[in-house]
Amino acid sequence: MAAHRTARDPLTTGAGPAAASSRRAVLRWGAALAAAACAPKGTGGADGAGDDDSGGGDSGAAPTPTRAPEPPRWEPPGPADDVAFPWGVQTGDALPDAVIVRVRALQMPLRVEVVRAEGDGWVADQQREELWPPDGAESIRLELSGLRPDTAYCLAAQDGMGRWSRSTRLRTALADGALRVLTLGATSCLGGNEPWRSLSVAAGEDLDAFLLLGDTVYADGSRTIEDYRLFWRAAMRVEGMRGLTGSTSVVATWDDHEVDNNWSRSSLEAGQFANARAAFAEALPQREGPGGTGIWRQLRWGDTAELFVLDCRGEREDGLYVSDQQLAWLEDALAASTARFKLILNSVPITDLTAMFGAAAADDRWQGYPTQRERILRFIDEHPISGVLWITGDVHFPAICSVSPPGAPGAGQTEVFTGPGGSFLNLAADLFVGDPQYPYVGYAWNWCRLRLDPGTGVVDVTFVDDDGGVLHSASLQL
Ligand SMILES: [Fe+2]
Incomplete structure (x- = not known):
């Protein structure tokens, strides 16, 4: 009640x-x-x-x-490896067109693949390659930009041995004026x-x-x-x-x-x-x-x-x-x-x-x-x-x-x-x-x-x- x-x-x-x-x-x-x-x-x-x-x-x-319905969670092409990626991939402070990403893994560099919900499925959105943490840091920070407002995205990281993280889903913020x-x-x-x-x-x-x-x-x-x-x-x-x-x-x-x-x-x-x-x-x-x-x-x-x-x-x-x-x-x-x-x-x-x-x-x-x-x-x-x-x-x-x-x-x-x-x-x-x-x-x-x-x-x-x-x-x- x-x-x-x-x-x-x-x-x-x-x-x-x-x-x-x-x-x-x-x-x-x-x-x-x-x-x-x-x-x-x-x-x-x-x-x-x-x-x-x-x-x-x-x-x-x-x-x-x-909110419009989203397709079932996207999964990367290979199985998630929790040994290689014990911490998964985090996103934060979403904007209508961008989000901050943090990823740490046992082995660097990493690549990150990003897909976008469209209709009943997922379409390729962007990839980032050869990602290294800055000197002295232990996680990679990147900002995904050019995103669409109020849209579901999934991303996963892959290391040089081809191992994948789990998929991470997020939703971008609403556009200005949207409700x-x-x-x-x-x-x-x-x-x-x-x-x-x-x-x-x-x-x-x-x-x-x-x-x-x-x-x-x-x-x-x-x-x-x-x-x-x-x-x-x-x-x-x-x-x-x-x-x-x-x-x-x-x-x-x-x-x-x-x-x-x-x-x-x-x-x-x-x-x-x-x-x-x-x-x-x-x-x-x-x-x-x-x-x-x-x-x-x-x-x-x-x-x-x-x-x-x-x-x-x-x-x-x-x-x-x-x-x-x-x-x-x-x-x-x-x-x-x-x-x-x-x-x-x-x-x-x-x-x-x-x-x-x-x-x-x-x-x-x-x-x-x-x-x-x-x-x-x-x-x-x-x-x-x-x-x-x-x-x-x-x-x-x-x-x-x-x-x-x-x-x-x-x-x-x-x-x-x-x-x-x-x-x-x-x-x-x-x-x-x-x-x-x-x-x-x-x-x-x-x-x-x-x-x-x-x-x-x-x-x-x-x-x-x-x-x-x-x-x-x-x-x-x-
Ligand atoms: Fe506390």
Whole structure:
């Protein structure tokens, strides 16, 4: 079941059939009952996989266009060799006409073959030959350009012995001005629970893109680039990660553990930041942002959605949570965006968690930096910026929250907490007894499906567990 947010009471949730404590069940069903009481009508379930249904719009309205069907996955001419290519091929930061590719293999150089979906099959698109990593790097970075918007592509790498990687599929972003239903996935915190079965479930859905919200590795204690690479080599070959990154492009940010636990720039040794940053970029394909650490950046999917990727760790200096440059960029970019949905990828919650945790560890999240937190929340509140959704990780439980309690800046904004995909589950969340600010709090490894319907303004949020079961679903009217 799912319900629908109204303009005055925008957050309602529906409960899924998760195995849960009775206390949790009461919270869930209580939220659902509250939702039913205030919602004008349902929007249909958010439990279905993929985006090939027409979605739930207002009766009588034309359904929002959805993605055209794709042919079955292209496979290279020879069998995939997981020994020669233990890490597969990753793509990231798709544009309407380009995507970044990262590939590492036991033997270089490589060639890459790219095919494009056309009709019921695949046609040759381009090939790249004699690819070597730059001196000192261990993966090849290339940008495929000249691609067609909103089109499925597959690619595979081949080494000099004729051995092939697995096929990697991706979808290019929508063209400027284009609009259709988008289905994205998201998770965070992959510090255990291999082989990350929830990611294998997500891989089966051929999503438009997948958001990695930080703590993809727990590389604490690393110093040299080789130290960091060891963690990325291990993570990228885990079956869930390999399957996921073979199924769609990623949009990645980092949190603390890609560098060190609760680090700041002043706590690092000389060279440590550069080593961690380089290893992160080698593993997960990403574009260079316009300032700071190069991590904060924006990516547009037509008129449906714009993604604003934050760096909530790399600029913590002088009592600031993020640099003034990053905060000003976010304000300006949100105000200028004409996309129906504005998704802010936030590695640590901006939600005021006082009712759940008090002030504990507040200095680890936005809450401990109230000047900057209130500045961005007020900016969104006080400007005509619609369709904002915060998406976060870090705290090791899935949740849907109002960003602030009633009456405070941001009270009308919503944050979705996704993950952990593999890290320890947060017992504090499981013991938490409900507060209306947090209508859903869960306790399971998960990934989150976000189905964005720009025609209705509804985001269907579905938390999916390691077995593909629905933990919880909700529909947010944004
Ligand atoms: Fe984590």
